[in-house]
Amino acid sequence: MAEFDVHINTDLIRSGAMPSPFCAGCGHGILMGTILRAINEMTDANGKPLSMDDFLFVSGIGCAGWIVSPHFNADTMHTTHGRPIAFATGAKLANPKLKVVVISGDGDLSAIGGNHLIHAARRNIDLTVICANNEIYGMTGGQVSPATPETKRTTTTPVGNPDRAFDICKLVEAAGADFVARWSVHQARPLVKSIRKAINHNGFSFIEVMSPCPTHYGRLNALGEPFDLIDDLKKRSVPVQKAENMTAEELDGRIVTGQIKEP
Numbered sequence: 001m002a003e004f005d006v007h008i009n010t011d012l013i014r015s016g017a018m019p020s021p022f023c024a025g026c027g028h029g030i031l032m033g034t035i036l037r038a039i040n041e042m043t044d045a046n047g048k049p050l051s052m053d054d055f056l057f058v059s060g061i062g063c064a065g066w067i068v069s070p071h072f073n074a075d076t077m078h079t080t081h082g083r084p085i086a087f088a089t090g091a092k093l094a095n096p097k098l099k100v101v102v103i104s105g106d107g108d109l110s111a112i113g114g115n116h117l118i119h120a121a122r123r124n125i126d127l128t129v130i131c132a133n134n135e136i137y138g139m140t141g142g143q144v145s146p147a148t149p150e151t152k153r154t155t156t157t158p159v160g161n162p163d164r165a166f167d168i169c170k171l172v173e174a175a176g177a178d179f180v181a182r183w184s185v186h187q188a189r190p191l192v193k194s195i196r197k198a199i200n201h202n203g204f205s206f207i208e209v210m211s212p213c214p215t216h217y218g219r220l221n222a223l224g225e226p227f228d229l230i231d232d233l234k235k236r237s238v239p240v241q242k243a244e245n246m247t248a249e250e251l252d253g254r255i256v257t258g259q260i261k262e263p
Contacts, residue, residue, distance in 0.1 A: 009040050011052070011073060012036050012039060012040060012052060012072065012073055012074075013036070013071055013072070013073055014070065014071060014072065014073045015073075020032075020066075020070075020071070021066045021070065022063070022066065023138075023213075023214065023215040024214070024226065025212065025214035025215075025218075025225070025226025025227075025229065026063065026134075026138075026211070026212070026213065026214065026215070027132075027134070027185040027209075027210075027211030027212045027213075027229075027230075028063055028064060028066070028067055028132055028134075028211055030185040030188060030211070031064075031067060031130075031132055031185055031191075031209050031211055032067045032071060033188070034185075034188050034191045034192045034195060034209075035067070035101075035103070035130070035195055036072075037192045038192045038193075038195035038196045038199065039052070039055070039199075041192070041196060042196055042199065042200075050099075052072065052073055052074035052075075053074075053075075054097075054098070054099050055074050055075070055098065055099045055100075055101060056074070056075050056076070056077065056088070056091050056095075056098045056099070056100045056101070057072055057074055057075070057076045057077070057101050057102075057103060058076070058077045058079060058084045058085075058087050058088040058091070058100065058101070058102045058103075059076070059077070059078050059079065059084055059102070059103050059104050060078075060079055060080070060081055060082060060083065060084040060104040060105070060108035060109070060113060061079075061080065061081035061082075061108055061139070062081075062104065062105040062107055062108045062137070062138065062139050062140070063105060063132070063134065063138040063139045063213070064103055064104050064105035064108070064131075064132035064134075065078055065103075065104060065105070065108070065139075067103050067132065068103050077091070081108060081112055081113075082108055082109075082111070082112030082113035082114075082116070083113060083116065084102045084103075084104050084108065084109075084113065084116075085102055085109070085113060085116040085117060085120045085127065085129065086116050088100045088102045088127050089116075089120060089125055089127070092125065092126060092127060096126070099128070099199055100126075100127050100128070101127075101128045101129075101130065101199065102127060102128065102129040102130065103130045103132065104129075104130075104131065104132070105131065105132050105133070105134065105137075105138070105145075106131060106132070106133040106134065106135065106145050106146065106147035106166075106168065107136075107137045107143075107145040107146070107147075109129070109131050109168075110131070110145075110146045110147060110166050110168050110171070111145060111146050114146075117129070117171075117172065117175075118171065118172070118175040119175070120204055121172045121173075121175035121176050121177040121204050121206065122175045122176045123176075123204075124176060124177075124178070124203045124204045125203075125204050126202060126203055126204070127204055127205070128195075128198045128199050128201070128205045128207075129204070129205070129206045129207070130195070130198075130207050130209060131168060131206070131207070131208045131209065132209055132211050133147050133168065133208050133209060133210050133211060134210075134211045134212065134213035134217060135147050135148050135149060135152070135165075135210075135213070135217055136148055136154055136213055136216050136217040137154075137216075138213045138215065138216055138217075141155055141216075142154055142155040142215075142216030142217070142220060143155055143156040144156045144157045144161050144163075146165065146166040146168075147165050147166055147168060148161045148165055148217075149161065149165050149253070150162070150163065150164045150165060152217070152220075152221055153220040153221050154216070154217075154220060155216070155220070168208050169181075169182050169206070169208050169256075169260050172206045173260065173261050176204075177204050177205070177206050177261070178203060178204070178261060178262070178263045179197075179198060179201045179203065179204070179205035179206065179261065179262055179263065180205075180206050180207075180259075180260040180261040180262075181194045181198070181206070181207045181208070181258065181259045181260055181262075182207070182208040182209075182210070182255070182256065182257050182258070182260060183207065183208075183209055183210070183257050183258075184209070184210040184211075184233040184234070184237050184255065184257060185209060185210065185211050185212070185230070185233070186230050186233055186234055186237075187237070187257060190258075191207075191209065194207055194259065195207065197262075201263075203263075210233055210237075210255055210257075212226065212229035212230060212232075212233060213229075214226045214229055217229075233255070236253065236254050236255045237254070237255045237256075237257045238251070238254045238255065238256055238257070239256075239257060239258050240256050240257065240258035240259065240260055241258065243256045
């Protein structure tokens with residue numbers, strides 16, 4: 001396996017794709033790097049490095065939709081809001097040899113796209129879905145999303161979110177997914193390994209990646225500078241093995257990270 005500090009193969013990135021469209025301190029750039037590093041380290045059955053020609057990347061509308069389209073030197077589909085899994089399903093049916101990877105946000109995948117998500121998991125469609133969860137609608141103004149924690153402020157819940165957040169991993173697992181993981185962007189090394197395993201998994205695989213949003217979530221909840229949001233994710237994260245021995249009260253407000261389910 002390539003060392004983590006080796007530069008990413010520039011052939012994986014479109015010429016002129018930088019600078020990125022992300023706000024300063026956004027975690028999506030870290031996530032983009034982990035996906036590219038995972039691909040950079042992958043080989044086929046004959047030991048030959050995988051080419052971007054082996055992949056199709058599909059994204060929806062939102063901040064996470066910009067991870068793929070301007071950056072990856074590959075075939076990409078930037079689709080309508082909430083519909084990336086539907087488009088990805090059609091592409092996989094048309095060309096089963098493709099490694100089809102969906103990259104989108106918590107709002108796009110678990111709100112307007114929620115039914116596509118649970119039924120793709122139920123049918124065990126051979127897709128890899130990476131959910132960039134910044135706990136808010138980042139691109140469209142900072143509205144509350146299904147993943148916004150209870151009591152947290154957004155532009156549409158200025159005195160605090162009255163509803164409990166979706167546990168998206170539990171939702172997907174309950175729907176039938178047999179590969180489910182959750183990481184934060186500060187856990188970049190295990191995230192790279194998890195992405196490689198998810199892409200190689202035969203069937204539906206889902207990875208939720210917690211990614212800070214300083215522009216809206218951090219500002220509205222007075223969480224400080226971008227590095228403070230990373231520190232907040234570190235403090236809230238608890239390994240899945242440790243979480244198994246914790247009570248519901250102890251887990252309140254925490255983020256369970258690691259490989260949640262694997263065949």
